[in-house]
Amino acid sequence: xxxxxxxxxxxxxxxxxxxxxxxHRMAYIKGASKPTGSGPEDGCPFCEIPRMSDEDGLIVxxxxxxxxxxxxxxxxxxxxxxxxxxxVPDYTDLDETETFELADFTRRALVALRKASGAQGFNVGMNxxxxxxxxxxxxxxxxxxxxxxxxxxxxPVVGQTRVLPQLLRDTxxxxxxxxxxxx
Numbered sequence: 001x002x003x004x005x006x007x008x009x010x011x012x013x014x015x016x017x018x019x020x021x022x023x024h025r026m027a028y029i030k031g032a033s034k035p036t037g038s039g040p041e042d043g044c045p046f047c048e049i050p051r052m053s054d055e056d057g058l059i060v061x062x063x064x065x066x067x068x069x070x071x072x073x074x075x076x077x078x079x080x081x082x083x084x085x086x087x088v089p090d091y092t093d094l095d096e097t098e099t100f101e102l103a104d105f106t107r108r109a110l111v112a113l114r115k116a117s118g119a120q121g122f123n124v125g126m127n128x129x130x131x132x133x134x135x136x137x138x139x140x141x142x143x144x145x146x147x148x149x150x151x152x153x154x155x156p157v158v159g160q161t162r163v164l165p166q167l168l169r170d171t172x173x174x175x176x177x178x179x180x181x182x183x
Contacts, residue, residue: 046083046139058172060112061179065098066105068179070172075145077166078117078175080109083141090128091140102142108180109144116178119146 049057050067058070060080071079082105084098094102106124113119123145127134166174 044087044136044139046136046141047087050085054176055169055172058168060172060175061105061108063101063105066101068105068109070168071143072168076147078113078119078146078171080113080144080175081141082106082109082144083139087139089138089140091126093140106142106144111180112175112178113144113146116174117146118148120149121147123147
């Protein structure tokens with residue numbers, strides 16, 4: 001094997017990097033399935049998903065006022081979101097019942113992820129508003145991202161690529177079975 005840069009005819013200056021192509025990410029980059037406006041009737045996926053089956057919507061658990069679902073574009077395997085059914089953009093818009101159940105579902109998500117995957121830590125939080133990084137700012141959602149020692153390696157740091165060892169449907173089934181109160 002040569003240490004010479006691979007020739008990249010017509011693709012720019014040769015360098016020592018190999019390329020990993022992830023064309024499926026283009027849908028996310030171009031905003032496929034993103035709402036066209038701020039109202040629930042503007043194609044909000046968090047308003048549409050509860051009308052789907054759990055399997056099709058990647059729903060892990062349903063409550064009275066909130067539901068937990070897998071992130072379609074996860075940072076790590078098991079990346080969940082807890083989302084109110086009601087279309088509201090800000091945490092301060094939740095009523096007392098929604099606030100309590102959102103907190104309870106976040107707690108349950110931690111329990112389920114520890115049980116199902118042995119997660120050693122978590123990133124939990126919300127991006128409120130587009131300038132704060134919310135991909136869908138019009139509908140509040142809280143992220144629960146499991147973490148393990150050594151889960152950040154060269155792929156996301158250098159390669160700008162996530163390696164997920166399990167299909168989303170398999171992850172959903174595993175977490176739904178580990179959800180506190182599930183049978």
